[in-house]
Amino acid sequence: MRKPRSTLVATAGMAFVAVLGLLLSLAGPFAGRAEAAAGGIHVSNGRVVEGNGNAFVMRGVNHAYTWYPDRTGSIADIAAKGANTVRVVLSSGGRWTKTSPSEVSALIGQCKAGKVICVLEVHDTTGYGEDGAATSLDQAADYWISVKGALEGQEDYVVVNIGNEPFGNTNHTAWTDATKSAIAKLRGAGLDHALMVDAPNWGQDWSGTMRSNAASVFAADPDRNTVFSVHMYGVYDTAAEVRDYLNAFVGNGLPIVVGEFGDQHSDGNPDEDAIMATAQSLGVGYIGWSWSGNGGGVEYLDMVNGFDPNSLTSWGNRFFNGSNGIVATSKRATVYGGGDDGGTGGTAPNGYPYCVNGSASDPDGDGWGWENSRSCVVRGSAADG
Structure with missing residues (x-):
């Protein structure tokens, strides 16, 4: 998602997606690759696992920390609803106030206190190349290196989501090389965490760019510890589109999560039932957008009213309490005694x-x-x- 006070640019290409499902599929199972070294959250056989090898399926909520840093109880409130993961919006300082190393440490502490896995993401990259204010993945990598001290030793609890929706619709072909370069920069700086990379096209990958290049991006990570994230809004308005996209990764042994989705949006009507059901059937993680604080006409994406955990919206009630929702499917990480x-x-x-x-x-x-x-x-x- 963009900053909550602006709406997403509508993404076209329904027919294009269907064609890509046939023409841009991944070239066979990605077999014979090295796996991430044991220890910390990592990828094994195309799945996200914990340091002990136990499978970890994300069932999480996005929290817009960088715009609402005073909402210090949100992570605990999300955890209390049963989520096992919180994806936290940070800023590298390019567009909003930089999230400091001490803030990063505090946020990780809040995640650990709530017994949830922390997915930390830089939001300044949103729509790079199409949105003139957005920053590059290379700049996002520099930010992560600048807060390395807060991240070291937290590999069991933290996933580093390099940059949110890092390319718009006009220059998405640059995604592959830029993503590989950012991964290499972080590994070269000694960051050994599981990395998460968002798709281009405002996260929705209607062009199939991430889908058709994921294997080469994964292979370019010397740790083989990169997780792919697609954001499912209006482009994914049918069950067939949802299934085709997620199956393309699972069938080829590549780790995929739905890093954002909602039950409606300005660019179309996402099929949230199919997203949640397909993720559950495939053992794929999902993280809904978002806890609270949306604006600019997409307030319907709030899960609770005014950050009040006792005031669920219709979307929040569906997400937490509905079929294939958080209450029914979320399992706490074994590092916190769950699993x-x-x-x-x-x-x-x-x-x-x-x-x-x-x-x-x-x-x-x-x-x-x-x-x-x-x-x-x-x-x-x-x-x-």
């Missing part, structure tokens, strides 16, 4: 396992369910305390 835990999806503070099937196992709605011949707690319910 599969014998198929329970983690343990609630009261010592009972979380319900794998969420609210579906709780017909009377009191927060207590019954699975595998024992009581379980619905994550985020009144019983989860």
Whole structure:
């Protein structure tokens, strides 16, 4: 997403996407590659895993920190709703006030306190080449190097999302080389974290640029530890488009997450049901946009009203409590004591396992369910305390 006070440029190309699904698919499974070194969040066999090798499927929320730095309770509030990941908007100083190393450290601390994985992203790159105010991926890499001290030692808890939506619609062919160069710069500076790279075309990749070049970008990372992120708004308004795009990565052994999506947008009506269902069926992560603070006509993307965790919007209720939503599918990272835990999806503070099937196992709605011949707690319910 752009800054909340401006709307996204409508992205065209529905028919083009369909053609690309046939012509620009990845050239066969990316087999025989080296894998990321063990330790910290990393990629293994095309999947995001933790340092212990346990699969980690992101179920997260975007939080617009750089525009709302006073909303210090948001990460804790998001965690309390059951998310296992928070994607935090930062600024490199190119367009907004630079997020300082001390702020980065504090944000990581908040994520760890809430027992969520922190995906940190530089937002200044949004629409580079089309938006004259945007900064380059190379400049974003310089920012990450400048805050390296805050990131070191946090590889188990932090994913570095190099730059948000780093190219617009007019110069997207430059994405591949620019992304490879930024990755090389960060690795050369000694940053060994899992890296996340956003697609061009304002994140939506309607041109298929990321889809058809992902294998070469992954291979260019000496750590083989790069995760790809697509943002699904109006371009993805049918289940077929959602499935085709995500399957192109999963089928070729390349790690993919849906780094942003909503239930409606100015450029079309995204199929959020298909996005969430497909992600769940494929074991792919998703991170919804966004907790609160949207403006410029896209206020409907707020999950809660006025940063109030007790005031869910219709989108927020769908996202957290609906089919394939956070409550039903999110599992806490094992680094925080969660994970599969014998198929329970983690343990609630009261010592009972979380319900794998969420609210579906709780017909009377009191927060207590019954699975595998024992009581379980619905994550985020009144019983989860």
